[in-house]
Amino acid sequence: MVGPGTLGGFEDGEEAIVTSHAATRRLDPKSSPTEHDPRWSAVVARDRAADGAFFYSVATTGVYCVPSCSAKLPLPKNVRFHVTSEVARRAGFRACQRCRPDASGRKTRRASRAEALSAVVSIEERVDAIDWARVGEDLDARGWAMVPGLLSPGECDAIAGLYEDPGRFRSRVVMARHGFGRGEYQYFSYPLPEVIRSLRAAIYPHLAPVADRWNETLRIDARYPVALDGFLARCHAAGQVLPTPLLLRYGAGDFNALHQDLYGEHVFPFQAAFLLSEPGRDFTGGEFVLTERRPRMQSRAEVVPLRQGDAVIFAVSHRPVKGTRGHYRVHLRHGVSRVRSGRRHTAGVIFHDAL
Numbered sequence: 218m219v220g221p222g223t224l225g226g227f228e229d230g231e232e233a234i235v236t237s238h239a240a241t242r243r244l245d246p247k248s249s250p251t252e253h254d255p256r257w258s259a260v261v262a263r264d265r266a267a268d269g270a271f272f273y274s275v276a277t278t279g280v281y282c283v284p285s286c287s288a289k290l291p292l293p294k295n296v297r298f299h300v301t302s303e304v305a306r307r308a309g310f311r312a313c314q315r316c317r318p319d320a321s322g323r324k325t326r327r328a329s330r331a332e333a334l335s336a337v338v339s340i341e342e343r344v345d346a347i348d349w350a351r352v353g354e355d356l357d358a359r360g361w362a363m364v365p366g367l368l369s370p371g372e373c374d375a376i377a378g379l380y381e382d383p384g385r386f387r388s389r390v391v392m393a394r395h396g397f398g399r400g401e402y403q404y405f406s407y408p409l410p411e412v413i414r415s416l417r418a419a420i421y422p423h424l425a426p427v428a429d430r431w432n433e434t435l436r437i438d439a440r441y442p443v444a445l446d447g448f449l450a451r452c453h454a455a456g457q458v459l460p461t462p463l464l465l466r467y468g469a470g471d472f473n474a475l476h477q478d479l480y481g482e483h484v485f486p487f488q489a490a491f492l493l494s495e496p497g498r499d500f501t502g503g504e505f506v507l508t509e510r511r512p513r514m515q516s517r518a519e520v521v522p523l524r525q526g527d528a529v530i531f532a533v534s535h536r537p538v539k540g541t542r543g544h545y546r547v548h549l550r551h552g553v554s555r556v557r558s559g560r561r562h563t564a565g566v567i568f569h570d571a572l
């Protein structure tokens with residue numbers, strides 16, 4: 218059984234990475250988010266011990282490198298960090314000719330280094346490094362936004378492994394019994410697993426301003442507290458005390474019918490879903506689908522191309538769209554297309570608690 222204590226465990230000798238990062242970390246509030254990221258210290262130090270733990274890309278040159286690359290140090294504002302080189306390539310970057318980040322000799326310890334990274338760079342640091350302005354623009358434009366490479370493969374496996382531990386959950390839902398689809402999911406009980414708790418608390422403050430803006434646009438009175446604790450206190454005072462983060466498991470033939478997630482009077486308009494399995498390797502089919510029904514128009518569908526460790530943030534019920542006479546609501550539903558083979562795990566983070 219995999220427990221939360223095993224998430225991001227170290228191997229012998231890798232503690233040294235943490236110490237050197239902590240020692241050189243600067244916290245000047247005027248510096249860019251990159252400079253607050255412990256990975257930046259490893260790039261500045263051209264730390265060979267960090268090679269394979271992460272990759273960085275440079276917006277101005279379009280290449281990605283290993284931390285020890287001997288190329289000229291880029292400006293921190295042009296730097297992005299990636300959990301794997303695969304994630305860097307998917308973001309449109311190409312391999313550096315100088316450090317050859319994908320040379321075969323580098324691959325051997327990559328997996329264990331990626332796990333070392335997940336302990337070095339906290340969930341909070343990874344969430345804070347997301348380009349939230351871009352997420353807000355995507356939510357405004359389409360009602361959903363992709364966040365690639367937020368969790369390492371080891372973290373994904375550890376969370377998925379919790380499914381078999383009944384002590385972690387308050388209830389189990391067999392979808393076919395309720396007409397929700399086919400497959401099953403379980404709601405976590407409090408206290409949540411540490412990774413899930415951190416993700417929920419770290420993501421919420423970045424979405425609350427977007428939620429406020431949407432409500433203002435749609436002339437809905439509710440405004441959201443700046444921190445998750447404040448919002449949960451409001452839910453709990455209204456009797457919505459049951460935790461809503463959940464773990465879903467699909468096998469061949471399973472699917473999740475299109476739906477909205479509204480659990481009481483107090484609703485946070487966004488949720489986040491994390492794909493814990495790798496498409497093509499662990500399962501086929503099983504795509505995350507969103508549909509949008511606009512007034513007097515046919516529904517429109519979008520497929521979100523998630524890979525293992527990616528998240529999608531999306532509107533739970535509606536989004537504002539600008540019309541000729543002000544804004545109106547379009548209704549969104551989400552679901553999962555039929556899994557054709559294999560097994561697919563997802564974690565869902567809903568921010569409001571339930572009745």
Ligand SMILES: [Fe+2]
Binds near residue numbers: 476477478551
């Ligand atoms: Fe849902």
Ligand SMILES: [Zn+2]
Binds near residue numbers: 282287
């Ligand atoms: Zn390089």
